[in-house]
Amino acid sequence: MEELLKKLESNGMKAFYLSNRGAAKDQILNMIPTTSSVGIGGSVTVREMGLLDGLAGRGTEYFDHWKSGLSKEEIMAVKRKQVVADYFLTSTNAITRGGKLVNMDNTGNRVAAMIFGPRHVIVVAGENKIVDDVPAAIKRIKEKVVSRNTSRRGDRTPCAQGEPCPDCNSPDRLCRVTSIIEKKTMGVETFTVIIVGEALGY
Numbered sequence: 001m002e003e004l005l006k007k008l009e010s011n012g013m014k015a016f017y018l019s020n021r022g023a024a025k026d027q028i029l030n031m032i033p034t035t036s037s038v039g040i041g042g043s044v045t046v047r048e049m050g051l052l053d054g055l056a057g058r059g060t061e062y063f064d065h066w067k068s069g070l071s072k073e074e075i076m077a078v079k080r081k082q083v084v085a086d087y088f089l090t091s092t093n094a095i096t097r098g099g100k101l102v103n104m105d106n107t108g109n110r111v112a113a114m115i116f117g118p119r120h121v122i123v124v125a126g127e128n129k130i131v132d133d134v135p136a137a138i139k140r141i142k143e144k145v146v147s148r149n150t151s152r153r154g155d156r157t158p159c160a161q162g163e164p165c166p167d168c169n170s171p172d173r174l175c176r177v178t179s180i181i182e183k184k185t186m187g188v189e190t191f192t193v194i195i196v197g198e199a200l201g202y
Helices: 002-010 019-029 044-048 053-057 072-082 110-115 132-155
Strands: 014-018 039-040 062-064 088-092 094-096 101-104 119-125 175-182 190-196
Touching: 002 190, 014 019, 014 062, 014 088, 014 119, 019 053, 019 062, 019 119, 019 190, 039 072, 039 101, 044 053, 044 101, 044 119, 053 062, 101 110, 101 132, 110 119, 110 175
Parallel strands: 014 190, 039 062, 039 088, 088 119, 119 190
Antiparallel strands: 094 101, 101 175
């Protein structure tokens, strides 16, 4: 873990390891000024940690496109607000031991906001998302992540039905864009990665 944190730091990212989600939640809330706006990426991890309740409880404005009752048009409007928020809070699909973050998206709002738009990006991930390298990250995403996300969303894709990935052309296809963050981009002022010593999210 110490070596991974050093790799992330050498890639221009601030990096921390915290043993549990409670400690990680406290650190993240302390990092975000109460008066800042926060974009929330589509992340099970963020929600498992109770971060939205934490932000709401202190009156911080945040943009969550998973909020129930939103129309398709309203969801897209919220996603657009996320990429111009002061902070962007999300997870990642995989972290390589070389300090790279690998993600697959459908709409692209999450990967877009991780590289440009918000001045500050905070990525929180359970240690279950650590893999050896980029090929292992892609394999993890295809075999473990996409099927669970498409099932959660109720998509009509082969992987949602438990079938191996056929590189489908379904209208519901989730894996439409793949991003590999090798270094903090020049479009972001601070990029922080917090690894939690628990299994979180997918």
